[in-house]
Amino acid sequence: MCENGLDVPAGKKILVAGAGNIGLGVVGRLFGEAGWHVTFYRKNQDRLRKLRDMGYYVVTQKDPSRELYTYIHGFECVFESDLAEKIAETDVVACCVYEDAFPDICSIIAEALKLKAGSGRNNELDILLCVNQLNAARQFHRYIDQEVEGNPGAERLLDTATGISRVLVLSAAMPDGTAGKRLPCEVICVSGDGSLEIERDTFLGPQNTMKGITFTDSVGEKLVRKVYLGNMRHTMAACMGALKGYQTIDECHQDPEIRRSIITAFKEAEKGYFKEYGIEKSEQEEYQNWKKRLDEKMDIRTGDQIRRIVSNPVKKLGREERFTGPALLCVKHGIKPEYLALGIASCLGLPEDYDSESGIIQSRIGELGIERAVREFCGLRQSEREEAYLTEEIVRQYKKLEVKTRKEEWQNEAVQL
Numbered sequence: 076m077c078e079n080g081l082d083v084p085a086g087k088k089i090l091v092a093g094a095g096n097i098g099l100g101v102v103g104r105l106f107g108e109a110g111w112h113v114t115f116y117r118k119n120q121d122r123l124r125k126l127r128d129m130g131y132y133v134v135t136q137k138d139p140s141r142e143l144y145t146y147i148h149g150f151e152c153v154f155e156s157d158l159a160e161k162i163a164e165t166d167v168v169a170c171c172v173y174e175d176a177f178p179d180i181c182s183i184i185a186e187a188l189k190l191k192a193g194s195g196r197n198n199e200l201d202i203l204l205c206v207n208q209l210n211a212a213r214q215f216h217r218y219i220d221q222e223v224e225g226n227p228g229a230e231r232l233l234d235t236a237t238g239i240s241r242v243l244v245l246s247a248a249m250p251d252g253t254a255g256k257r258l259p260c261e262v263i264c265v266s267g268d269g270s271l272e273i274e275r276d277t278f279l280g281p282q283n284t285m286k287g288i289t290f291t292d293s294v295g296e297k298l299v300r301k302v303y304l305g306n307m308r309h310t311m312a313a314c315m316g317a318l319k320g321y322q323t324i325d326e327c328h329q330d331p332e333i334r335r336s337i338i339t340a341f342k343e344a345e346k347g348y349f350k351e352y353g354i355e356k357s358e359q360e361e362y363q364n365w366k367k368r369l370d371e372k373m374d375i376r377t378g379d380q381i382r383r384i385v386s387n388p389v390k391k392l393g394r395e396e397r398f399t400g401p402a403l404l405c406v407k408h409g410i411k412p413e414y415l416a417l418g419i420a421s422c423l424g425l426p427e428d429y430d431s432e433s434g435i436i437q438s439r440i441g442e443l444g445i446e447r448a449v450r451e452f453c454g455l456r457q458s459e460r461e462e463a464y465l466t467e468e469i470v471r472q473y474k475k476l477e478v479k480t481r482k483e484e485w486q487n488e489a490v491q492l
Contacts, residue, residue, distance in 0.1 A: 089106045089113055092169065094116060099115070105287045118179075126261065132260045133258055155183075174206070181218035187200075209400075236279070240273055241277075246266050247372065248264065273289070274295075302397050308341045312337045323378050340418055343414055387432055398418050398422060399419065399453040
């Protein structure tokens with residue numbers, strides 16, 4: 076990476092907003108290795124200060140045959156008081172944040188556009204949305220548009236000199252607990268090669284070839300595929316494992332029942348996806364390679380904690396999210412989403428104290444009953460025949476899980492006695 080204070084080539088400055096696992100382990104690493112000057116920002120100022128003071132962090136990459144360690148240094152850290160000015164002078168902002176942080180970061184980007192307009196700077200700004208959110212680009216533009224309203228210069232820059240691009244992050248990233256115990260810095264574990272695919276049509280800057288970073292078409296459909304197939308299977312494994320008392324995703328993948336269930340749910344979602352979007356012959360090899368990499372991840376031991384994977388379950392149950400989205404595609408095309416419904420039921424059944432939102436879910440189930448709660452969290456309409464059918468299937472799977480959980484509790488009590 077470029078050291079602080081060195082001249083940085085024009086068009087090669089990136090600010091990573093959300094210096095978490097993806098921001099550090101994938102985005103920062105890849106752009107830094109490509110010769111870009113990388114600046115990190117994170118909301119937690121204490122953790123940001125520690126990252127700055129340490130001056131480096133480590134990325135471990137794991138696949139079934141190897142484990143690589145990469146020391147990352149030479150980056151810069153920016154604090155909130157200087158963030159808008161830093162964005163105003165940068166070329167790319169990579170947003171690696173959850174949906175609830177969109178309003179705050181968009182407000183700061185809008186402030187940067189106002190600063191640029193006030194000083195006559197017209198440099199282009201590309202915003203990379205490294206999030207598993209299907210409508211993120213629309214949301215982002217709307218938030219920024221609201222913030223710059225009434226400032227003609229900033230409005231013009233948003234419309235003519237700001238690109239908002241969706242990004243496929245083709246890797247999982249999480250804290251490396253094992254290596255983290257041995258090293259004093261942050262250690263991020265990345266599965267596979269940790270590559271990025273950036274939406275070609277919306278990116279304004281030079282689309283130069285960089286290792287692990289490609290510019291591509293059809294990002295929208297690929298993002299649906301990633302969320303509805305890949306993220307669905309990963310989250311379903313974690314939810315089922317949570318109900319069995321497991322701690323890591325490795326335990327989930329080694330459980331024969333969970334493994335069989337998530338593979339079957341994947342096949343259901345795959346059929347629904349292909350019925351909706353189809354696949355060209357030219358895309359079949361790319362899809363099979365993607366699916367192969369996805370399957371290989373089940374045999375990589377990462378030690379990733381289930382609680383991290385299932386966090387924010389209310390969001391994950393949403394109508395366009397990883398469970399309900401593919402299940403709706405299935406019922407639309409006459410495919411029974413039995414195991415997808417099991418995934419939804421497992422997410423609904425997370426223990427009350429498992430996550431701050433799982434307590435909300437259990438509370439609403441107690442108040443409304445399971446059927447009305449399903450409709451509320453999954454956004455399903457009783458007036459639509461297909462959606463009413465999906466609701467019934469989810470309720471059926473939820474009640475089966477209830478019976479199974481009670482039976483296992485009785486068995487455990489008997490063993491203890």
